[in-house]
Amino acid sequence: MKIRTMLGLSVAASALAVASAAQAQQAYDQFSSHWYTDAQSRIAEIASRPVNVNQARNVILFLADGFGVSTIMAARVLQGQLRGESGEENYLFLETFPHSALVKTYNTDAQIPDSAGTATAFLTGAKTYSGSIGIAETGRLGDCAASQGAELLSIVDLAEMAGMSTGVISTARITHATPGSAYAKAAHRDWEDDDDMDPADIAMGCKDIASQLIDYQYGDGIEVAMGGGRSSFLPNTVADPEDEGRTGNRRDGRDLTQEWLSKYPNSAYVWNKAGLDALDLEATDHLLALFNRSHMQYEVDRAADVGGEPSLAEMALAAIQILDRNPNGYFLLVEGGRVDHAHHEGNAHRALHDAVAFDEAIKAVAETVDLNETLIVVTADHSHTFFVAGYADRGNPILGLSVEGGELALADDGMPYTTLGYGNGPGGLAPGATRADLTNVDTTDVDFLQQALVPMSSETHGGEDVAVFATGPWAHLFQTTQEQSFVFHVMAHSLNLLERAGK
Amino acid sequence: MISRRQLVSGLALAPVATVLAPGLARATPSLRIRDIYLGGGEFSEAAHSLVGKTVMIPGFMAPPLKPDARFFVLTRRPMAVCPFCDNEADWPRDIVLVKLAGPIEWLPFNLPIEVTGTLELGTEIDEETGFVSRVRLVDAEVEQA
Numbered sequence: 279m280k281i282r283t284m285l286g287l288s289v290a291a292s293a294l295a296v297a298s299a300a301q302a303q304q305a306y307d308q309f310s311s312h313w314y315t316d317a318q319s320r321i322a323e324i325a326s327r328p329v330n331v332n333q334a335r336n337v338i339l340f341l342a343d344g345f346g347v348s349t350i351m352a353a354r355v356l357q358g359q360l361r362g363e364s365g366e367e368n369y370l371f372l373e374t375f376p377h378s379a380l381v382k383t384y385n386t387d388a389q390i391p392d393s394a395g396t397a398t399a400f401l402t403g404a405k406t407y408s409g410s411i412g413i414a415e416t417g418r419l420g421d422c423a424a425s426q427g428a429e430l431l432s433i434v435d436l437a438e439m440a441g442m443s444t445g446v447i448s449t450a451r452i453t454h455a456t457p458g459s460a461y462a463k464a465a466h467r468d469w470e471d472d473d474d475m476d477p478a479d480i481a482m483g484c485k486d487i488a489s490q491l492i493d494y495q496y497g498d499g500i501e502v503a504m505g506g507g508r509s510s511f512l513p514n515t516v517a518d519p520e521d522e523g524r525t526g527n528r529r530d531g532r533d534l535t536q537e538w539l540s541k542y543p544n545s546a547y548v549w550n551k552a553g554l555d556a557l558d559l560e561a562t563d564h565l566l567a568l569f570n571r572s573h574m575q576y577e578v579d580r581a582a583d584v585g586g587e588p589s590l591a592e593m594a595l596a597a598i599q600i601l602d603r604n605p606n607g608y609f610l611l612v613e614g615g616r617v618d619h620a621h622h623e624g625n626a627h628r629a630l631h632d633a634v635a636f637d638e639a640i641k642a643v644a645e646t647v648d649l650n651e652t653l654i655v656v657t658a659d660h661s662h663t664f665f666v667a668g669y670a671d672r673g674n675p676i677l678g679l680s681v682e683g684g685e686l687a688l689a690d691d692g693m694p695y696t697t698l699g700y701g702n703g704p705g706g707l708a709p710g711a712t713r714a715d716l717t718n719v720d721t722t723d724v725d726f727l728q729q730a731l732v733p734m735s736s737e738t739h740g741g742e743d744v745a746v747f748a749t750g751p752w753a754h755l756f757q758t759t760q761e762q763s764f765v766f767h768v769m770a771h772s773l774n775l776l777e778r779a780g781k
Numbered sequence: 782m783i784s785r786r787q788l789v790s791g792l793a794l795a796p797v798a799t800v801l802a803p804g805l806a807r808a809t810p811s812l813r814i815r816d817i818y819l820g821g822g823e824f825s826e827a828a829h830s831l832v833g834k835t836v837m838i839p840g841f842m843a844p845p846l847k848p849d850a851r852f853f854v855l856t857r858r859p860m861a862v863c864p865f866c867d868n869e870a871d872w873p874r875d876i877v878l879v880k881l882a883g884p885i886e887w888l889p890f891n892l893p894i895e896v897t898g899t900l901e902l903g904t905e906i907d908e909e910t911g912f913v914s915r916v917r918l919v920d921a922e923v924e925q926a
Contacts, residue, residue, distance in 0.1 A: 521874070523904045523913040584822035584874070625858060704859040708889035725815070725858045727891070735890065 327376060334751040334772035335607035335651040337433075338594075338643060339765075340372070341400070341456055342636045343393055344618030344629070346661025346744055352626070352698060353633035355676040360634070364673035371641040372656045375747040379756040381765065382743055383660045386415040390741035393618065394467035396659035396762055397459035401611075402430035403766035411455070411464040411487060418465070422484035425465035433609055433766055433775070434460045438497025440778035443604040445597040446500060449574040449590055449632070450615025451507025453487040456659060460611050461500055462490040471510035473527045486510070492534045492541065499542060501564055501608075502597040505615070508549060508568035511535050518571050519549050520585040538566045550585035554592075559599040567593070576616055576628045577635040578724055590614055591639040598646060607651075607773070612639060621662040622736045624703040624727040627677060629664070644749070653750035653772045657765060661740035663701030663730075670697045677722040686717075696721050698728050703737025705730035809897060811837040814857040814875055817916055822874075824902050828916075836900040838877055838918060839926055842888050852880045852907075855918070859891035878907075878914035879921045893926035 308314065350370065358368030385395035385408040392408040399405045402412060409419040414428040434444045448457040453470035464487050469475050472486045480486075485493070488510035494500055508518065511534040512526025528534075535547045542564035548554050549568055557565070569587045574580075580587050588596070594612045601608035614636030620628035644654055668680035668687060679694045680687040686694050693715045699705070705727045707713065713729065720726065730737065746765060748756045752772035770776055810831060817828045843854040855877040879896050888894060898921025906913050 522915075523906055582818060582820045586821070623858065623860065704891050706891075708892055711889075711892075727858055733891075 324376070329754050330650065330751045332651060332751045333774050334653040336602075336609070336647065337653045337655070337769045337773055338610045338612065338647070339400075339433075339769065340612045340614070340636070340640050340643075340654065340656040341397075342614035342617050342633060342656075342658055343450065343456060344621050344660060344662050344739070345614070345633060345636070345658035346664065346740055346742065348664045348666050349617060349621070349629065349633055349658075349662065350745065352664075352666055352676055353630045353637065356630045357634050357637065359673075359676060365676060366672060370637045371644070372637055372747050375654070375656065375749040375753070377749065377753040377756045378745055378747045380743040380759040381657060381746050381762050382759060383762050384741070390739050391660050392467070392739070393455035393659045394459060397456040398430065398432075399762040400657065400659070400765040401432045401434070401459050403433075403763050403770065404430055405761065405763050406430070409467045411458045411462050411467050411469075413463055413465055420466040422465055422479040422482045425463065425484065426482075429463040431781075432460055433769055434500065434611070435496045436770070436775050436779040436781065437609040437773070438500070439780065440773070440775060441497065441604075441606040442773075443501045443601040443606070443608040444497075445502030445601050445608065445610040446504075447502070447590070447593050447597055447611065448505040448613035448615040450505060450613065450619070451510070451573055452491065452503050452505035452568065453507045453510050454505075454573070454615060456613045456615065457503075457505060457611065458487045461494055461503075462487040464490075470507065471527045472530050473514070488528075488534055489532065492537050499564060501604075502600050502610075504565070504567040504569070504593045504597065505613075506568065506570035506572055506574040508535075509571045511568060521571050524571060535566060535568070538564070551588045551592075552586055554588055554596060557596075559596055560603075562600055565597075565600055573616060573619065576620060576632055578628055578631045589639070590635055591642040594639050594643050595646060598643065609769075609773075612643070614639070618659075618662070621664055621700075622703070622738075624700050624705040624730055624737050625725070626664065626698045626728050627722070627724050627726060630676070649750045651751065653748065653753060653769065655746060655748045655753075655756075655765065655769060657746040658744040659762075661742050661744055663703070663738055663740045665699055665701065666697055667699060668695065668697050675722060677726075679716060679721055689713075693717065696728055700728055700730040700737050701740070702732035702734045703727075703730040704733075704735060705737075706733025708733065809835055809837050811839065811895075812900070814838060814840055814855070814877060817877075818875060824916075828900070828902060831900045832902050834900060835897060836918065837895050837897045839893065839895050840877065841890060841892070842894055842923070843876075844890055845887060851884070852878060853887075855879050855894075855896055874915070876914075876916075878905075878912065878917045879923075880917060880919045882920045882922055885923050888923070888925070895924045895926050896921050897924070898922065 354368050354370050355365035358365035383391045385391040386405050388408040394411050395406050395408045398410050406415045412430050413425045414430050417425045417428045437444050446457045446460045455467050469486050471488045509527040513528045513531045514525050516526050518524040539545050545564035546557055546562045547566045574587050575583045617629050617632045669682045670680045674681050680697050689695050746756050755768045819825050840855040841859045843856050845853050896918055898918030901917040904915050
């Protein structure tokens with residue numbers, strides 16, 4: 279190791295000598311370098327930026343599950359490299375928003391949180407326990423009785439009470455932790471349909487999450503729900519339209535897709551992209567779209583989907599067409615739900631491509647809405663054990679092996695390593711195994727799993743803060759480090775929502 | 782006349798079914814799980830051409846649904862659990878059901894393996910477990926990659 283360090287130093291020293299010779303001919307003009315001119319124009323732009331204290335007409339919350347700061351950095355580099363650039367200098371579109379803060383993600387009973395407790399925090403304004411879907415911290419995981427009377431109102435509920443339109447979109451199941459917390463109250467995040475519940479809890483009056491989307495009671499009902507999770511809406515006697523040999527999950531015989539159509543006039547239910555494309559959105563007041571039996575595909579797998587799925591951007595733009603007709607405005611939640619899943623698999627390729635697709639959805643929406651009247655908030659629920667490590671050269675492929683000083687870098691075991699890795703997960707070693715030699719492995723391959731320190735069947739969440747970015751009315755309230763529940767309060771404040779909802 | 786560059790790029794584009802994995806009998810064609818399907822759920826030409834033949838598919842062994850099972854799920858990438866599935870039987874579409882020729886030792890879920898057996902395509906629902914499969918390797922044997 280010492281020899282390598284010394285060699286590195288001697289290379290650096292000779293590079294310095296060459297640089298000095300060049301400087302003798304042409305001095306580096308520090309004060310007119312692009313670092314100076316770029317920063318000066320940014321300061322001028324920030325100093326002259328008006329603060330928008332209008333009451334927001336609309337709020338759009340973009341949430342990527344598991345989108346920690348290391349994921350933001352790696353996605354930023356990947357996005358640039360996909361355009362043929364070096365990558366590091368790139369900004370994701372969401373990073374161009376003028377205001378940001380750090381967010382503490384813990385749950386009331388957990389140092390490192392789960393997605394249900396975190397979603398409940400930023401959607402209801404109150405932190406709660408891990409696994410809660412809209413139930414306060416006085417409840418307990420899976421305890422039906424303790425959840426009764428502890429239900430929290432979400433920003434969707436309050437917006438509906440205020441006469442606004444509402445929409446919930448996810449690439450995960452629409453009954454999953456984040457979208458579920460927008461409209462349902464359940465003591466356990468796993469209660470996605472009645473097949474997931476103990477009959478005793480159902481008898482006690484607790485409801486499964488899918489049924490709560492259809493039986494929703496606030497305002498004139500949620501206008502748009504789009505995502506995966508179709509099996510929780512169909513009886514176990516009804517064949518799935520997309521997956522041969524499969525049926526719905528429900529034991530109670532309810533076909534919730536048909537109930538949606540019966541409940542709302544001018545409503546639609548679609549299960550594939552062709553169905554969505556064929557809709558007259560201007561004539562549709564309530565849209566339920568369930569594009570997969572379980573989660574929707576990862577972005578890189580989307581083209582191969584059997585039934586055909588829209589992108590996150592296409593779903594968001596379609597939703598806005600329906601929601602924007604309400605003069606009282608709208609609240610829309612858009613979740614990139616599967617950055618998290620790919621990280622759990624230890625598969626950075628899919629996680630980062632889903633992160634890039636998430637950014638594309640934000641750009642498409644921000645270019646469509648009026649930012650003078652629409653607050654857009656972008657954040658994550660929690661981070662992962664995902665790291666970006668080594669001393670890779672500028673422009674080194676972010677999914678590649680670490681190349682340092684133009685040469686393949688070797689660890690103390692004499693073998694190369696990737697820039698990206700995980701603290702734990704499926705990339706960890708089986709007992710007794712030695713680290714795999716990646717010399718001839720294509721680590722940029724779609725199915726490559728990054729190596730991990732601690733072997734675990736599923737990679738875990740990470741506990742460090744996540745970022746929040748915002749633009750539009752009252753976005754400047756995002757400053758310094760905040761509790762995750764604070765995110766709700768900025769959104770509610772911008773809409774004057776509590777007063778409008780009579781709270 | 783074919784230049785060296787054309788020859789190299791031609792090789793790179795050769796159908797995957799002709800690519801042989803090291804350490805296996807040269808006569809056994811191999812097929813990657815990712816090359817079994819086209820878009821829209823259709824099977825690829827490469828997959829169709831190997832139906833009924835002895836084929837090697839590389840992948841990973843998902844832990845058995847039952848300890849004494851004579852079958853397992855071969856996955857594209859290591860997947861000990863399906864953390865986002867509704868239930869045990871709700872696996873991603875791009876898996877291969879492996880029906881074993883004889884008893885084997887279960888291997889760690891993240892150890893690369895090569896499974897050789899007779900390729901079957903088409904939906905089948907296992908009577909005993911209700912497990913739905915679209916691609917199977919039957920009479921199969923397992924080697925570490």
